[in-house]
Amino acid sequence: MVGRPRVVAIAGWCVLLAIGVYGLVRWTGAVLVVGALFALLGMFGLISTLWLRVWVSGGVLHYRTLRGYRPVVRLDRLTTASLTPFGADSGRQLRLADADGASVQLDATNMRIERLYPMLAQYLRHDDDVANDLLQRRMARYRPDFPLGPS
Known part of the structure; x- marks a missing residue:
């Protein structure tokens, strides 16, 4: 194995996912939309980074x-x-x-x-x-x- 995800990259995607989840929990109009976007982006980034080999x-x-x-x-x-x-x-x-x-x-x-x-x-x-x-x-x-x- 010569290529694996960096820990910093994984942490960055986790932070983005956490911000998105926080926005989803707030349940207000614009924050809900932005939270959903951040949560989806963070989840996709985290999964795709972990899958790379x-x-x-x-x-x-x-x-x-x-x-x-x-x-x-x-x-x-x-x-x-x-x-x-x-x-x-x-x-x-x-x-x-x-x-x-x-x-x-x-x-x-x-x-x-x-x-x-x-x-x-x-x-x-x-x-x-x-x-x-x-x-x-x-x-x-x-x-x-x-x-x-x-x-």
Whole structure:
């Protein structure tokens, strides 16, 4: 298992759910509507976060979301590997695509994917153009010795 939900993400969804439940208990017009919206959003976020799983088996990355299993990505055939920076309206994402056309976008903000970096470092060289600079810096401490790592 290389990817699990972060505790902070689970706590955040629980707080949103608690605010929604509090609004539902208040039983006043607008607060009831906002409470129902927050409760539904918090419940969906919590369930979808708890359901996320990422694992690697024999050089193949498997990814499960609330919508089911996503297409597997072969790490030895990666054509694109990029880690996005934090944005004003988005968290960090890890985007992987292989030569077979399978791609996956992992939520690196709400998931702990530190265990995935050593596995990616086995397949992506330090001078490889497949991975962007931000991902290369993340993988630098997990690089094996020469010939894959810097000499």
